[in-house]
Amino acid sequence: MKIRVYYEDTDAGGIVYHTNYIKYCERARSEIFFEQGQIPSLSQSSGFVVRDINASFLATATLGDMLHVSTDIVNIRNSSITLLQEVWKEEIKLFSMEVVLVYIDKGHPCRIPDIFRDIFKAF
Amino acid sequence: MKIRVYYEDTDAGGIVYHTNYIKYCERARSEIFFEQGQIPSLSQSSGFVVRDINASFLATATLGDMLHVSTDIVNIRNSSITLLQEVWKEEIKLFSMEVVLVYIDKGHPCRIPDIFRDIFKAF
């Protein structure tokens, strides 16, 4: 998953605005589904939501940089999945995040649908 | 409608990223409805969409600036409304835009509901 840094991603400090690394990770998660011809939701009322983020900002990126995002599965539970996602500029790790996603239907956690479990297992 | 310029609004050029002035105008339009306890849509399938924008960027804003947005109605037609919106920093006009909004239901233009016509007329 490659990501170019555009003007919209930077701020007046001349570097990528901090929350954008977290957006890059969300793009990488969605892309896992898009590449299988899926969107990460079975209906209007259901889908994955972010419950916890534990993130470290290690170095900075600037306009025009080409970054890549790595995604690893830490564990899959009944209604949640934990991922380790990192943003890299070549060999430099810029950002690292452990994120817990919960599958929600009508506002309540529920078992992650098999179609989505299979996508993560095959990943 | 007052708007503060935060880091997220600026880019590596040190100034407000150009599309954000257009977002500020959308905030001002939505605020007209929110202040009446409404959202600018009667159902999932209907609402206002932007059809045309004719915008000029006249001066720039920077981090921490306090801006305000003015909104004037140019005309109201059956299914569309044209507004003139401007973004100011004190006495300096930074941005000016004429925007045409169309009311859509299930993908087709339709008459703007009376409740929304009344909100604009009272504005």
Add this chain to the structure above:
Amino acid sequence: MKIRVYYEDTDAGGIVYHTNYIKYCERARSEIFFEQGQIPSLSQSSGFVVRDINASFLATATLGDMLHVSTDIVNIRNSSITLLQEVWKEEIKLFSMEVVLVYIDKGHPCRIPDIFRDIFKAF
């Protein structure tokens, strides 16, 4: 610090996109400085950067909601400061985050300038 939820803040799930709560907290931090007539940086080469975020997403907000952000100082060290920031919708806590900021000059951590220490102490 009050924040209105506009269209730009929501996503196709109908709720506020997760990283926007983290942006709201950054707005609240910057506002502490703006209200004192300062920006949170003494020069082009220096300023606060986010080093760690530990965040929980507890409930969701939707279009038109009026939120507020609370900010409390956990501790102030030589070159870093830890804050607890929460986003509320009336009495409902939507989001909670502990964030560590480091003051950087020319890429290296350095002592937080007294003018900024005083702003935090008076907060």
Add this chain to the structure above:
Amino acid sequence: MKIRVYYEDTDAGGIVYHTNYIKYCERARSEIFFEQGQIPSLSQSSGFVVRDINASFLATATLGDMLHVSTDIVNIRNSSITLLQEVWKEEIKLFSMEVVLVYIDKGHPCRIPDIFRDIFKAF
């Protein structure tokens, strides 16, 4: 220039938030420079700024769509350049914009540097 629609690009209406088409066009413009190993600015004090936008929103895109942006040069003047940029979803034109960019140095329009004129001419 291909662009995937992610959650961050959509809003509570379920479609791409209107200003994002204008951001996609900016990405395409910057990419012209990045692909030549350049950024579109020779110094901190100079660069292209958007002066005028004349845009029409013709159809909508949704989560997961793959879009592409076309860019054509309308004319190049001494200190400004006019482009026609369009966003497409396969054979459907979603968005069309004529944009005037001005090259600025220390706040004043000046002749577009030859290195940038050459990049546009070769485009």
